[in-house]
Amino acid sequence: MAKSSKSLKKVVIQKDSHSNGECTRILNWVRFYSCHWPEVTPATPTTLVLAGIGTNLACQSGVVPDQHKMDELSGLADDVESACGLRLESVSGGNSGSLGWALSTTDVGRVDELRLGEAILLGLDPLTRLPIDGLRQDGFQLIAEVIEMKTKPTRPWGAIAQTAFGPVATDELSFGLDYGALLRAATSPFVTKIVTSA
Numbered sequence: 001m002a003k004s005s006k007s008l009k010k011v012v013i014q015k016d017s018h019s020n021g022e023c024t025r026i027l028n029w030v031r032f033y034s035c036h037w038p039e040v041t042p043a044t045p046t047t048l049v050l051a052g053i054g055t056n057l058a059c060q061s062g063v064v065p066d067q068h069k070m071d072e073l074s075g076l077a078d079d080v081e082s083a084c085g086l087r088l089e090s091v092s093g094g095n096s097g098s099l100g101w102a103l104s105t106t107d108v109g110r111v112d113e114l115r116l117g118e119a120i121l122l123g124l125d126p127l128t129r130l131p132i133d134g135l136r137q138d139g140f141q142l143i144a145e146v147i148e149m150k151t152k153p154t155r156p157w158g159a160i161a162q163t164a165f166g167p168v169a170t171d172e173l174s175f176g177l178d179y180g181a182l183l184r185a186a187t188s189p190f191v192t193k194i195v196t197s198a
Contacts, residue, residue, distance in 0.1 A: 010049050010050075010051035010052075010089075012051055012052040012053060012054050012090065012092065014053075014054050014055065014056055050080070050084065050086065050088070051088065051089045051090060052088045052089050052090035052091060052092060053073070053076060053077055053080055053088060053091060053092070054073075054090070054091065054092030054093070054094065054115075055069070055070075055073050055092065055093065055094045055098075056094055056095060057069060057094050057095075057097060057098065058094065058095065058097025058098070058126060058127055059095060059097070064097070064127060065093070065094055065097055065098040065100075065101045066101060067101070067105060067107070070093060070098075070101060070105070070108070070109055070111055071109055073091065073093065073109070073110070073111065074091065074109030074110035074111065077091045077110040078110070088110075090112055090113050091109075091110040091111050091112055091113070092111070092112075092113050092114070092115060093108070093111035093113065093114050094114060094115065095114070095115050095116070095117060095118070095126070096114075096115075096116050096117055096118040096119035096120075096124075096125070096126050097125075097126045097127050098114050099114060099116065099119050099125070099132075100125060100127065102114055117179070118179040119132055119135070120135070121139060121140065121179070121182065122137060122139065122140070122177075122178070122179060122182065123135030123136050123137040123139065124137060124179075126179070137176075138176070140176075140177050140182055140185075141174050141175065141176065141177070142174070142175045142177055142181070142185050142191070143172050143173070143174045143175075144172065144173050144174075144175070145171065145172055146171050146172060146173060
C-alpha cells in the first residue's frame with residue numbers, strides 16, 4: 001500500500017552528547033529502525049520518516065559548540081544519508097548556545113538551522129549570560145499583585161531607596177525573568193500573558 005502523507009510523522013534525531021560513542025549508537029539506531037519502517041497499512045496507520053538530525057550542545061551538558069563538534073554533526077548527517085539512502089531535510093546545529101559559533105565560522109558544513117529561544121527572547125548568550133549586541137534584555141516581565149501589605153511597627157531609619165524587589169511596593173511587583181523562569185511563567189495556567197508593543 002502506498003504511503004499516505006497524512007499518516008507520516010517526521011522525526012529528527014537529536015545528538016545530545018559530544019562523544020564519538022554516541023555517534024556510533026545513533027548511526028546504528030538509524031540503520032536498524034529508520035531505514036526499515038513499515039509502509040502505512042490499515043494495521044499500521046502511521047509511519048515515521050527520518051527528516052533530520054540535530055544536536056543540543058550547551059543545554060544540559062554545558063558543552064560549548066565548536067567547529068570540531070559541528071564538523072562531527074555534518075559527518076554524521078552524511079553517514080545517516082549513506083546508510084539509509086535518503087536526503088535529510090534538516091541538520092539542526094543546536095540552540096542559542098550555537099549562535100556564537102554560527103556567526104563566527106567560515107564553514108557551517110551541513111548545518112542549515114538553529115533553534116533560537118533564549119538569544120531571541122531574552123537577548124542573552126546562554127554560554128556566558130551576557131547581552132547580545134542589538135538585542136533587548138527587557139522583553140518579558142512577571143508582574144505580581146501584592147495580596148497583603150502591612151505597615152511594620154518599627155520604621156527603618158536613613159534615606160529610603162529601592163527595595164530588593166525594585167521600587168517601594170505599591171500594589172504590584174515586577175520581576176525580570178531568566179530563561180527557566182520565562183518557560184515556567186509562559187506555560188503556567190496561573191499566569192495571564194499580556195502582549196504589549198514597544
